[in-house]
Amino acid sequence: MSHDGVGPRAVMRSVAFLAAGALAVPFLAACGSDEEVPKPLAAQDIAPVARGLVADGGTLKWAVDAVPATLNAFQADADAGTSRVAQAVLPSMFRLDATGRPVPNxxxxxxxxxxxxxxxxxxxxKLNxxxxxxxxxxxxxxxxxxxWRALSGRNSAYWTARNAGYDRIEKIERGANDLEVRVTFSRPYADWKSLFSPLYPKDVMGTPDAFNDGARRGLKVTAGPFTVAKVDTAQKDVVLTRNPRWWGKAAKLNEIVLHAVPRDKRAEALADGSADLxxxxxxxxxxxxxxAHGAANPLQGSGKTSVKKLRAWARAHDFDPDDVKAGRxxxxxxxxxYLDEQQALSGxxxxxxxxxAYTQLALNGSRGPLADERVRRAVARALDRRELARLVLTPLGLPAVPVGSHLALSGQAAYADNSSALGxxxxxxxxxxxxxxxxxxxxPVQEPKKGEKAAGPERGKTDGGEKKGKGEKAEDKSDGGRDGEYIVGEDEKNGGRGDGGDRHLAQEGRHGGAQGAYAPQGTAAPAAAAKPLAKDGKPLLxxxxxxxxxxxxxxxxxxxxISAMLERVGIRTTISKVSDASYFKDHIASGDYDLALYSWPSSAFPATDDRPVYAKPVPAADGSLNVEQNYTRVGxxxxxxxxxxxxxxxDEDEEVSLIRKADARIWAAAGSIPLYQRPQLVAVRKNLVNAGAFGFQTPVYEDMGFLKKGAKVSASPTTASASPGS
Incomplete structure (x- = not known):
C-alpha cells in the first residue's frame, strides 16, 4: 500500500520455480494486546500551522520520480504517484493518523x-x-x-491488481436513504476499513473498458479538494487544480504540479525554483x-588559487570526479x-x-545451506541489528532503534518486539x-571439478565481471539513505495481474549519498574471524x-x-552486484540469491496485506511453486x-493478539530479519507549510500552502505551531 495513507495495496503475483523445505516451528508466546503500544520513533515533520496562517493561492511544484503510468490505483502498474493523485482527488472512507491507524474521513x-x-x-x-x-x-x-463488482475477482475482463476484501462481499445496497450504504459480507472480514479507499466513480468502475483504459491518463470525474486538470507525459507533469465543487475547507493552493525530476537533479531543481518539495x-x-550556514569560497582572495587546492575543496564537497580532474x-x-546554487538553496x-517501511535481510530458505532452519537462525544470531541501525540512521540524527516486528512498526496497534522468539x-x-x-x-573442502563454477563471484566483483582495481579498498560508507533499496508497495511497474492482498516490490532512491558513515561511538572493535566452516566437502559460502x-x-x-558479522562465526559470503533493473525480477522474485536486502512497507491491515508475504509456498497447477510474495520461500x-x-x-484486541503471535512465529522461522526503519528526508522551501516528511499520516492536501508574510513557524517538528510575526 501507499505509505502516505490508507490507499490501494497494489500488487504483483510472483511465482518461483524452486521447492521450499518444510519447516516446523514450536508454539511460541507473544505479547498480549493489552500492553501499551510504543509511540512512533519519529514524529512527522511538516511545519504544521493553522489554516489562517496559510496564504491563499500559489502553485506547489512537487518533484516526483515519474509521471504515473495509470491513475487507476487498482491496476498492476499503479505506483506511488498514482496513490498521491488519488489522495488529492478521490474519496477515501478512512485515512491514516499519525500513529498509522485508520480513522474515518x-x-x-x-x-x-x-x-x-x-x-x-x-x-x-453513513455518508456526508x-x-x-x-x-x-x-x-x-x-x-x-x-x-465491488470490478474488484471482486468474479469478472476476469477487469484487469485488476487485487481483490482482497472485495471478494468477501456478498451484496451492496442502499440503506434507509441515499446517504446510507449497506455492505453485507459472505464471510467475516476484520479489515473492512481498508475497502473503498480510494473510491472511484461508477463511470470508472462500471465497465471493463472504462476500468482498464478510461482512467489511465486522466480522471474526468473526481471528488476531492483537487481535480486532475492535465496529465502531460511530454512535459512530465500532472497538474491538479482546485475542485470548484469541493464542499470541505477550500484548498489553500491554486494548483499542485507533480513534475518528474531525477533524484540526482533535485538539488538543482530546488535551487532554480522548478521544485518546491x-x-x-x-x-x-x-x-x-x-x-544554511554558508560555505567557504575557494575562489575569493587575491591571486589564483592553485589547482591542487581547488581539487581538494571539490573532493570535500563531493563533486563529480570528472569535474575534480578537470583543468583550472x-x-x-x-x-x-555550485556556490550560486548553494546561495539559492539557503531558502x-x-x-x-x-x-x-523497514529494511530487512532476506534469507532464501528454498535451497543450499539456508534450507536448514538452524543455519538461518545462526545467521540471525550473528547479527548486531542495533549496530546496523546506527550505521544508517545515526548520521541523519534519527532514532537508531532496530525494528522488532515484521507486521507493524512502533506506533501501530499491532506492534510488539517479538525478536526474542529468535533471540x-x-x-x-x-x-x-x-x-x-x-x-x-x-x-576438508573439495575443489570444484573442471568446468564447474564456484559458488559465486569473488568479493568485489559484479555479475558483469567487474573487479576493483589494484590497491582499491572496499568502502564501508553509508549515506544513511534510501539508495538502492527496494520497497514493496510503491512504484515498481510490472505486468500481470495479482491475487488479493499482494503488494509490489518497488525501487526507490537509488542515488548517491554523503560519504563518511562511521561506526558509532561505543562500537566494539571487530572480533577475530572464526575458521571457515565446511560440510561434506563444501564450504559454508x-x-x-x-x-x-x-x-x-x-x-x-x-x-x-553484515558479512563481517557472519565471518566472525565462520560463515563466508560473496557479494554479487547485479543491475538495478534485474535485481527484483531476475533474483529476488525468482529465488536466485542466498542473502539480499530490500524493504517492506508497514500496513494498517497486516492480516490482509502481509499474509501473501509470509504464506507457506504451495505447488501451482503447472508444477511450479506459488510463493505469492514470500520471496524467502519460508512459511x-x-x-x-x-x-x-x-x-x-x-474483535480488534483479538486481531492484534493473533497478529503478534504470527509475528513471533515468523521470527522463529528466520526467513527474514527486520533491521531498521527507513529514513524519510524531504527538502522543502522554508515558507511551505503543512507539508514535508509525513511519516505515517495521510497528507491533508487542502491545508498545504505557503506561509503568509509576517507569520512564523515553531522550530520543533513535534510541537510546531505558528503565530503572526511582528
Missing amino acids: PAYLESAKVIETEPRQVVLY QQAVWSDGREIGAADFAAQ ADVDPADAQRIGLA TKLRKAISE VEVRRSLEP AQDPKEAQALLADAGWVPGG LRFVLPSGAGSQTLTSVADR TDQVDQLFDEAATTL
Whole structure:
C-alpha cells in the first residue's frame, strides 16, 4: 500500500520455480494486546500551522520520480504517484493518523460501523450529505457497488491488481436513504476499513473498458479538494487544480504540479525554483544543511588559487570526479555554479522523519545451506541489528532503534518486539547451531571439478565481471539513505495481474549519498574471524545479491557490515552486484540469491496485506511453486492459520493478539530479519507549510500552502505551531 495513507495495496503475483523445505516451528508466546503500544520513533515533520496562517493561492511544484503510468490505483502498474493523485482527488472512507491507524474521513463519512454480525457481517456507511462528485452527482451506493463488482475477482475482463476484501462481499445496497450504504459480507472480514479507499466513480468502475483504459491518463470525474486538470507525459507533469465543487475547507493552493525530476537533479531543481518539495538523498540533505550556514569560497582572495587546492575543496564537497580532474578553468566554473546554487538553496530546508517501511535481510530458505532452519537462525544470531541501525540512521540524527516486528512498526496497534522468539545476537549460540547442523571449522573442502563454477563471484566483483582495481579498498560508507533499496508497495511497474492482498516490490532512491558513515561511538572493535566452516566437502559460502546502481552505497555498506558479522562465526559470503533493473525480477522474485536486502512497507491491515508475504509456498497447477510474495520461500502452516484467524475476527484486541503471535512465529522461522526503519528526508522551501516528511499520516492536501508574510513557524517538528510575526 501507499505509505502516505490508507490507499490501494497494489500488487504483483510472483511465482518461483524452486521447492521450499518444510519447516516446523514450536508454539511460541507473544505479547498480549493489552500492553501499551510504543509511540512512533519519529514524529512527522511538516511545519504544521493553522489554516489562517496559510496564504491563499500559489502553485506547489512537487518533484516526483515519474509521471504515473495509470491513475487507476487498482491496476498492476499503479505506483506511488498514482496513490498521491488519488489522495488529492478521490474519496477515501478512512485515512491514516499519525500513529498509522485508520480513522474515518469526515469529508466523506458521518460514520461507518459493523451493525450486524449474525448471520452475516453488515457494515453501514453513513455518508456526508454534502459529498458529491465533480459532475454534481451524489456519492452513493451505486459507486460502492460498481467498485465491488470490478474488484471482486468474479469478472476476469477487469484487469485488476487485487481483490482482497472485495471478494468477501456478498451484496451492496442502499440503506434507509441515499446517504446510507449497506455492505453485507459472505464471510467475516476484520479489515473492512481498508475497502473503498480510494473510491472511484461508477463511470470508472462500471465497465471493463472504462476500468482498464478510461482512467489511465486522466480522471474526468473526481471528488476531492483537487481535480486532475492535465496529465502531460511530454512535459512530465500532472497538474491538479482546485475542485470548484469541493464542499470541505477550500484548498489553500491554486494548483499542485507533480513534475518528474531525477533524484540526482533535485538539488538543482530546488535551487532554480522548478521544485518546491522533493524527497532527497542524504548527500543532498547534507548539502542543503551546509547552504544554511554558508560555505567557504575557494575562489575569493587575491591571486589564483592553485589547482591542487581547488581539487581538494571539490573532493570535500563531493563533486563529480570528472569535474575534480578537470583543468583550472573548467573546475573554477563548476565551483562557481555550485556556490550560486548553494546561495539559492539557503531558502530550502530538510524535514525528516522515518518512513512507515523497514529494511530487512532476506534469507532464501528454498535451497543450499539456508534450507536448514538452524543455519538461518545462526545467521540471525550473528547479527548486531542495533549496530546496523546506527550505521544508517545515526548520521541523519534519527532514532537508531532496530525494528522488532515484521507486521507493524512502533506506533501501530499491532506492534510488539517479538525478536526474542529468535533471540538476540549471540555468536557462541550461532556457532553451536552451525555445529548442530554439521558445519565444522577447518573441514576438508573439495575443489570444484573442471568446468564447474564456484559458488559465486569473488568479493568485489559484479555479475558483469567487474573487479576493483589494484590497491582499491572496499568502502564501508553509508549515506544513511534510501539508495538502492527496494520497497514493496510503491512504484515498481510490472505486468500481470495479482491475487488479493499482494503488494509490489518497488525501487526507490537509488542515488548517491554523503560519504563518511562511521561506526558509532561505543562500537566494539571487530572480533577475530572464526575458521571457515565446511560440510561434506563444501564450504559454508552464501551469495549476497545487491543492486549495482550508482546509489547503492547504503545497501553495500550494510551488506559489508553484515558479512563481517557472519565471518566472525565462520560463515563466508560473496557479494554479487547485479543491475538495478534485474535485481527484483531476475533474483529476488525468482529465488536466485542466498542473502539480499530490500524493504517492506508497514500496513494498517497486516492480516490482509502481509499474509501473501509470509504464506507457506504451495505447488501451482503447472508444477511450479506459488510463493505469492514470500520471496524467502519460508512459511509454516501455523503462520497461515494465525493470519486466517486474524482476518476473520471482528474483535480488534483479538486481531492484534493473533497478529503478534504470527509475528513471533515468523521470527522463529528466520526467513527474514527486520533491521531498521527507513529514513524519510524531504527538502522543502522554508515558507511551505503543512507539508514535508509525513511519516505515517495521510497528507491533508487542502491545508498545504505557503506561509503568509509576517507569520512564523515553531522550530520543533513535534510541537510546531505558528503565530503572526511582528
